[in-house]
Amino acid sequence: xxxxxxxxxxxxxxxxxxxxxxxxxxxxxxxxxxxxxxxxxxxxxxxxxxxxxxxxxxxxxxxxxxxxxxxxxxxxxxxxxxxxxxxxxxxxxxxxxxxxxxxxxxxxxxxxxxxxxxxxxxxxxxxxxxxxxxxxxxxxxxxxxxxxxxxxxxxxxxxxxxxxxxxxxxxxxxxxxxxxxxxxxxxxxxxxxxxxxxxxxxxx
Numbered sequence: 001x002x003x004x005x006x007x008x009x010x011x012x013x014x015x016x017x018x019x020x021x022x023x024x025x026x027x028x029x030x031x032x033x034x035x036x037x038x039x040x041x042x043x044x045x046x047x048x049x050x051x052x053x054x055x056x057x058x059x060x061x062x063x064x065x066x067x068x069x070x071x072x073x074x075x076x077x078x079x080x081x082x083x084x085x086x087x088x089x090x091x092x093x094x095x096x097x098x099x100x101x102x103x104x105x106x107x108x109x110x111x112x113x114x115x116x117x118x119x120x121x122x123x124x125x126x127x128x129x130x131x132x133x134x135x136x137x138x139x140x141x142x143x144x145x146x147x148x149x150x151x152x153x154x155x156x157x158x159x160x161x162x163x164x165x166x167x168x169x170x171x172x173x174x175x176x177x178x179x180x181x182x183x184x185x186x187x188x189x190x191x192x193x194x195x196x197x198x199x200x201x202x203x204x
Contacts, residue, residue: 037063037108040127044138047189048153048173055081055193057171058157062131063108066160071099071204074168076197083190093194097204098156100137103128112139134159140175150185151176164203168196 036049053059075095079087096116103110112124126139136157143150154172158165173191 036061040129040138044153051173052171057169057193060130060134060136060157062129065128065130065135066133067103068100068135068160069103072165072201073097073204074201077194078197080193080195082192084186165201167199168201170194
């Protein structure tokens with residue numbers, strides 16, 4: 001059943017930010033040009049951010065992110081690192097399409113549409129942080145699978161250019177497996193970091 005998470009991961013790649021906690025810790029703090037804003041820290045825990053960074057996930061901070069609205073093709077994604085037993089470094093994941101829209105510079109909100117094969121999500125609420133051309137998008141989703149709900153935290157980081165996104169990294173961590181009665185989810189606090197192997201996600 002654990003292999004089910006590989007299929008599920010495609011569906012939730014872009015949907016999961018929840019930072020909880022609001023004290024200074026390892027440079028992650030509330031407010032300020034080089035720190036995560038309060039609305040993000042209230043969604044994603046510092047512990048999860050630490051776990052992401054330890055697996056090689058870049059977290060771009062700041063409250064002046066670039067405009068990233070548009071549609072992108074993200075392919076050639078491979079597993080960079082994982083805290084999940086049985087994961088194999090370098091494992092390849094399916095390509096997908098992502099659309100960022102309704103970006104708001106005042107409250108740092110943004111919406112996401114996502115398509116991978118037959119899996120499709122629209123209007124997912126998220127936050128965006130960053131400075132200059134570098135950004136990180138956070139979102140959270142609760143996924144129901146075989147009557148077992150699970151909440152994931154995900155992040156996507158990169159550097160936007162007129163042609164697309166450079167150095168795309170994607171992370172996904174379990175924050176609440178709902179008790180996992182059917183043993184089909186990864187454990188709480190565990191997760192993965194993927195990277196775009198060719199270093200470029202084309203803008204469509």
